[in-house]
């Protein structure tokens with residue numbers, strides 16, 4: 616899906632734009648993703664793992680989201696990518712009512728309302744589709760992300776123990792959360 620640009624005002628009074636990225640912005644998106652991974656231990660790919668991702672595969676990823684029921688919504692400010700949310704859908708029919716959410720904001724913009732603006736818009740857009748459930752997974756110790764997901768009505772539905780093995784050898788469990796876009800019996 617492709618979302619047209621809308622302007623938002625962040626908590627610090629500055630303006631930013633939300634829209635779906637173009638395939639030609641793949642390098643910008645890769646820089647953003649690698650940057651986020653260096654700023655938080657709670658993203659699955661390490662910065663060196665991002666180095667192995669080619670511009671071509673990022674182009675394909677953007678194209679796949681633009682040309683399907685999946686969604687990419689990116690926050691731009693002054694030509695920089697400062698945040699992104701994705702909702703990835705499968706073509707498998709039995710799971711097509713669910714979309715898997717991924718979100719990250721560059722550290723310099725944390726707590727300025729970017730994550731909230733991305734969620735507000737993506738939930739509004741998701742409600743216009745046949746999506747019934749938004750799924751997400753997070754490191755159980757990621758209290759900042761959990762607070763955001765709680766605020767947008769996600770509920771914890773499970774926990775996978777020992778899901779992540781950190782560089783220091785310690786394990787962190789993974790929380791599974793869902794937001795229901797319709798009422799289930």
Ligand SMILES: CC(C)(COP(=O)(O)OP(=O)(O)OC[C@H]1O[C@@H](n2cnc3c(N)ncnc32)[C@H](O)[C@@H]1OP(=O)(O)O)[C@@H](O)C(=O)NCCC(=O)NCCS
Pocket residue numbers: 651655657658718719720721724725726727728729730731732752753754757758759760762763766
């Ligand atoms: C999690 C993340 C997406 C939040 O984005 P953000 O733009 O900072 O979010 P917002 O500013 O819209 O909202 C953050 C909320 O969390 C609250 N918060 C911040 N730090 C917190 C903490 N340690 N504990 C609890 N709440 C916290 C803020 O007060 C704010 O709540 P409010 O809107 O009610 O005031 C961002 O911090 C991020 O990208 N982190 C690193 C990557 C990551 O963890 N991604 C999620 C992977 S599952």
